Amino acid sequence: MLVRDSVRRRRGQRRDLGRVSDIAGKTIAEKIFSAHAGTDAHAGDIVIADVDFVMGQDGTSPLAIKALEAMGVEKVFDPKKVAVVIDHSSPSPLEGVSALHTIMRDFGKRTGAKVYDVGCGVCHQLIPENGHVVPGDLMVGCDSHTCTYGALNVFSTGVGSTDGAAAMAAGKLWFKVPETIKVTLTGKLPEGAFSKDMILLVAGKLGADGATYKAIEFGGPAIDALSVDARMTMSNMAIEVGAKAGLMLADAKTLAWYEGRGERTPSPVAPDADAIYVAEHTWDVSELTPQIAKPHSVDNVSPIAEVAGTPIQQGYLGTCTNGRLEDLAIAAFILNGRKVHEDVRFIVAPASRQIYLDAIAEGYISTLVEAGAAVVTPGCGPCVGTHNGVPSDGENVISTANRNFKGRMGNSNAFVYLGSPATVAASVIEGAITDPRKYFEE
Amino acid sequence: MTLKAKAFKFGDDVNTDYIISGKHKFKSIDMDDMSKHAMEELDPEYYAKVKPNGGFLVAGSNFGMGSSREQAPLVLIGSNTKAVLAKSFARIFYRNAINTGLPVVECDTDLIDDGDVLELDLTAGLLHDVTKGIDIPFPPLPPVMAQLLADGGLVEHFKKHGGFAL
Numbered sequence: 331m332l333v334r335d336s337v338r339r340r341r342g343q344r345r346d347l348g349r350v351s352d353i354a355g356k357t358i359a360e361k362i363f364s365a366h367a368g369t370d371a372h373a374g375d376i377v378i379a380d381v382d383f384v385m386g387q388d389g390t391s392p393l394a395i396k397a398l399e400a401m402g403v404e405k406v407f408d409p410k411k412v413a414v415v416i417d418h419s420s421p422s423p424l425e426g427v428s429a430l431h432t433i434m435r436d437f438g439k440r441t442g443a444k445v446y447d448v449g450c451g452v453c454h455q456l457i458p459e460n461g462h463v464v465p466g467d468l469m470v471g472c473d474s475h476t477c478t479y480g481a482l483n484v485f486s487t488g489v490g491s492t493d494g495a496a497a498m499a500a501g502k503l504w505f506k507v508p509e510t511i512k513v514t515l516t517g518k519l520p521e522g523a524f525s526k527d528m529i530l531l532v533a534g535k536l537g538a539d540g541a542t543y544k545a546i547e548f549g550g551p552a553i554d555a556l557s558v559d560a561r562m563t564m565s566n567m568a569i570e571v572g573a574k575a576g577l578m579l580a581d582a583k584t585l586a587w588y589e590g591r592g593e594r595t596p597s598p599v600a601p602d603a604d605a606i607y608v609a610e611h612t613w614d615v616s617e618l619t620p621q622i623a624k625p626h627s628v629d630n631v632s633p634i635a636e637v638a639g640t641p642i643q644q645g646y647l648g649t650c651t652n653g654r655l656e657d658l659a660i661a662a663f664i665l666n667g668r669k670v671h672e673d674v675r676f677i678v679a680p681a682s683r684q685i686y687l688d689a690i691a692e693g694y695i696s697t698l699v700e701a702g703a704a705v706v707t708p709g710c711g712p713c714v715g716t717h718n719g720v721p722s723d724g725e726n727v728i729s730t731a732n733r734n735f736k737g738r739m740g741n742s743n744a745f746v747y748l749g750s751p752a753t754v755a756a757s758v759i760e761g762a763i764t765d766p767r768k769y770f771e772e
Numbered sequence: 773m774t775l776k777a778k779a780f781k782f783g784d785d786v787n788t789d790y791i792i793s794g795k796h797k798f799k800s801i802d803m804d805d806m807s808k809h810a811m812e813e814l815d816p817e818y819y820a821k822v823k824p825n826g827g828f829l830v831a832g833s834n835f836g837m838g839s840s841r842e843q844a845p846l847v848l849i850g851s852n853t854k855a856v857l858a859k860s861f862a863r864i865f866y867r868n869a870i871n872t873g874l875p876v877v878e879c880d881t882d883l884i885d886d887g888d889v890l891e892l893d894l895t896a897g898l899l900h901d902v903t904k905g906i907d908i909p910f911p912p913l914p915p916v917m918a919q920l921l922a923d924g925g926l927v928e929h930f931k932k933h934g935g936f937a938l
Contacts, residue, residue: 376916378936389798393842396801401930419798426800474840474864490842490868492926500935504916538785539834543863572837572862627785714794733838735789737813742793 355602357510358577359545362485362599366468373509373606381411382467384497387453388416389714390472392430393491395437398499407501409442413462415453416446417709423717443498451682451708454478454566454650459682461592465580466599470497475650475732477568481561482587483580483598485545488569508545508574509608510601511536515552517616522767524660525560526652526730526750528552529567530621531613534631542572544608547601552615553578558587559654566651567732570628620765623748626736634753634765643725645676645758647703647751648711652730653681655688657751662694664755664769670702671761677719678703679711702758715740728757774893775854775875776902777826781886782814784832788865790814791836791844806843807850819851828890830881831858836865845874855892857881857899870917871926879910894921 356364360372367377384406386394391414398406406412414434422428431448438445446456453471458479463469465483470476474488489503497503515528546568553561561578568576580598588596620634647653647661658680670676678698680686686708689695699705706712712719713731720740721727727739727746734746747763756766790813796806811818811829821827829848835858836844845868848856855875859882869876875894884890888903899908913921916938923929929937 376914376938378938389794389841392801393846397927400927403930418794424799427798430798430801472840472842474838476840488840488864490840490864490871492842492871493867496926496930496936499930502936504936504938506914538837539860539862542834542837542860569838572834574863714798716794716798720795733789735787735838737793737795738789740793740795742813 354606355604357545357601357605357607358483358547358599359485359508359510359575361601362466362468363505363507365466371507373507375507376504377507378502378504379468380502381470381497383457383462383469384412384471384494385453385457385469385476386414386472386491386494387418388420388427388430388434389418390491390494391437392433394472394495394498395433397492397495401495401499403499406441406443406498411501412441412443412498413457414438414443414445415450415456416448417452418714419716420707420709421448449683449707451680451685452650452653452710455654455681455685458482459591459684461588461594464588464594464596465584466597470494470503474569475566477573477576478562478566478650480565480568480576481558481578482584483578485575485577487574508543510545510547511541512547512549512607512610514550514610514612515548515615516550516612517552517614518555519552519615519618521770522752523615523618523620524750524752525556525563527618527621528615529564530623530631530748531615531618533567533570533623533629534621535611535613536571538571538627538629540571541568544573545575545577546573547577549579550612554581557656558583559656562654563651567628570732620750620753620767622753622763623734625734625745625747628733628748634749634763637747637763638765640726640747640763642674642728642757642762644719644721644727645674645754646712646719646727646729646731647754648677648679648681649713649731650681651732652751653679653685655685657730658685658689658694658698659692660751661755662697664752664766665701665759666697668701668759670758673761674758675719676703676758677712678705679718680708682708712739714738728754728763730754773895774891776889776891777828777854779830779884779886779888779890780818780822780827781884782829782831785834785837786814786831787838788836788841788844789838792841792847797841797843803843803846803850807847810847810851823852826852826854828892829853829856830884831856832881833859835861837862840864842868842872845869845872849874857884870920873921873925875921877910879908883908
């Protein structure tokens with residue numbers, strides 16, 4: 331599988347060449363920061379850049395709103411460019427959470443910022459789905475998986491609540507322009523392997539801090555072949571290797587995806603041919619098998635054969651990683667006419683209301699429910715341990731989410747395995763981690 | 773100002789779910805209460821041990837990986853953690869720490885053992901392991917971050933300057 335793993339450390343070379351802007355091309359990140367900071371920005375520069383959108387969710391927005399109040403700021407820079415999303419504990423399971431949701435709703439009324447309330451879905455589906463960001467944009471969100479929109483050629487990155495508050499107030503934020511790692515994926519994905527398996531492969535190869543402080547540019551024939559949904563799965567998990575962004579090119583599929591999603595005009599950004607990368611990796615995925623991230627870290631990745639047969643008590647299909655229509659379609663394809671194992675709870679959370687409606691129209695929801703799935707409110711579902719399916723002591727969960735840290739789903743004594751929607755669907759049928767490829771051979 | 777306290781040592785890749793679990797952080801924004809759960813996935817006694825006399829949280833590489841939750845530095849401050857010393861930090865945690873006024877120091881933490889008494893003077897750029905009698909060098913903060921920390925965090929910076937003045 332490993333064709334080439336060349337790491338070219340070209341920073342030294344750059345230093346020898348003098349003034350970089352005169353001689354070197356730019357990465358996607360350098361171009362987007364140059365455009366938004368009004369300067370000739372290169373990796374390592376500190377810039378203050380305009381942001382096109384700012385987002386927060388219900389775990390982070392209340393602190394951002396509190397920070398705005400502490401700053402003495404009463405208005406947001408542009409109400410059309412700020413949204414808060416109630417998705418992590420939604421509907422509220424506790425009165426304390428209800429009070430936080432009220433803070434967010436009041437903030438929306440007071441400032442005119444958009445509030446996506448209970449039932450709308452996961453922030454990382456809603457922000458692009460509603461056309462709030464378009465290719466070429468720079469945006470920040472108070473959630474680490476804000477990097478998801480990199481798949482749409484948006485430099486989007488997660489920040490904390492106070493940074494988010496500053497961006498909501500000023501419409502700008504300070505950034506260190508990151509160096510970029512280029513990841514090229516070649517070959518054609520075999521049947522039964524998906525973009526989730528590709529990003530788990532990358533996470534295993536790069537490690538949990540393999541791209542810290544850096545951006546990644548994903549490209550190559552295996553990326554070009556993916557749908558926009560499947561690309562978002564990969565960019566979503568860029569943070570799991572520490573990356574600030576997981577960027578892709580905007581191609582015809584990207585532009586077609588934007589049709590009917592708002593009025594903003596995409597401004598795609600491509601890297602220069604002579605852009606400088608801090609490292610370059612090429613992996614061939616032609617023989618990729620389904621991959622699993624084992625407890626309790628996302629870079630603890632192995633081919634599914636190593637863990638196949640591990641009993642599971644809960645399966646989860648959803649999240650900002652894999653709660654999109656294509657993911658529900660794959661699970662419905664496998665579960666059609668079959669039943670969830672009697673010892674397994676199978677929880678499904680569509681990533682947005684629109685996806686829920688589309689999945690109903692396509693018949694996927696009835697297929698999943700007839701098989702035994704429990705469909706919960708569009709949102710984060712049980713991913714982050716707040717509600718909707720906290721596992722019991724000693725239980726194993728197979729999930730399409732992006733994190734499997736100890737305690738992540740609300741119980742420190744449970745074990746979370748991460749895989750593709752196909753792997754989750756196959757596993758909930760057998761009550762054990764199962765290679766889904768047999769369902770694609772028929 | 774010199775900070776002096778004991779070292780409480782942890783390993784690599786301490787993620788923000790371990791610093792403060794999602795099941796606690798989504799419930800409220802009462803940091804005094806939430807701070808009691810700081811680091812509890814790795815050491816349920818952390819708050820009880822550190823709160824009375826303060827402490828330095830000493831870790832390996834990639835401290836603060838994972839979620840963007842600002843509750844992570846806030847519960848460390850709330851548990852009387854004077855500073856975090858690590859070989860490296862995850863990006864979002866590092867910014868959040870500076871923004872909320874929690875000092876972060878990148879240094880060779882292999883030189884420090886659990887329980888060592890440390891003295892840290894950020895202004896002078898000095899870290900001294902009193903137990904071992906050694907000085908541990910560390911690079912200064914980037915000027916932008918040093919200014920934010922000197923202003924007392926990003927909120928205070930905004931109040932003082934009416935916006936970004938970096």
